[in-house]
Amino acid sequence: MKRPHAFAFALALAVVASAAPAMAEDIKAGDITIQKPWARATPKGAEVGGAYFVIRNTGAQPDRLTGGTADFATVEIHQMKTEDGVMKMVELKDGLPIPAHGSVGLAPGGYHVMLTHLTHPLNKGETIKATLTFEHAGAVEVTFPVLAVGASGPDAAKGGGMGGMKM
Numbered sequence: 001m002k003r004p005h006a007f008a009f010a011l012a013l014a015v016v017a018s019a020a021p022a023m024a025e026d027i028k029a030g031d032i033t034i035q036k037p038w039a040r041a042t043p044k045g046a047e048v049g050g051a052y053f054v055i056r057n058t059g060a061q062p063d064r065l066t067g068g069t070a071d072f073a074t075v076e077i078h079q080m081k082t083e084d085g086v087m088k089m090v091e092l093k094d095g096l097p098i099p100a101h102g103s104v105g106l107a108p109g110g111y112h113v114m115l116t117h118l119t120h121p122l123n124k125g126e127t128i129k130a131t132l133t134f135e136h137a138g139a140v141e142v143t144f145p146v147l148a149v150g151a152s153g154p155d156a157a158k159g160g161g162m163g164g165m166k167m
């Protein structure tokens with residue numbers, strides 16, 4: 001019965017390989033879950049980059065993303081918004097509120113984690129690590145896969161041009 005067993009094993013491996021998600025796994029800390037983290041590759045010489053994810057709060061208390069740390073950059077919480085028809089980027093000095101039983105998405109053109117003072121470029125295909133700080137959930141270490149310079153997210157169709165160079 002050796003051959004059928006070996007065959008079944010190989011088949012099982014193939015199934016696992018094909019089912020492996022292309023996206024990062026959810027990261028849980030208390031009532032907070034970080035989903036679909038990613039960062040955008042930076043062009044040569046750029047000193048800033050953006051990181052994005054979805055924050056889900058399953059708790060009955062609101063929480064707040066107050067900032068973070070990384071050993072290759074300064075971490076700031078930013079928002080892109082349109083004022084008088086002009087896109088502006090502001091730092092959320094009081095952090096980003098996460099409602100109870102709610103979720104907030106960070107994405108190009110909206111809320112984002114801005115990585116400033118980069119000590120090295122973010123290269124497509126690599127991963128970067130940063131620690132996000134929440135008022136209640138505390139420090140959460142997140143690994144971000146680095147997607148292409150023009151990427152608009154892990155769910156976006158390949159080559160989708162919607163993201164542009166917005167941060």
Ligand SMILES: [Cu+2]
Pocket residue numbers: 078079089112113114167
């Ligand atoms: Cu920004």
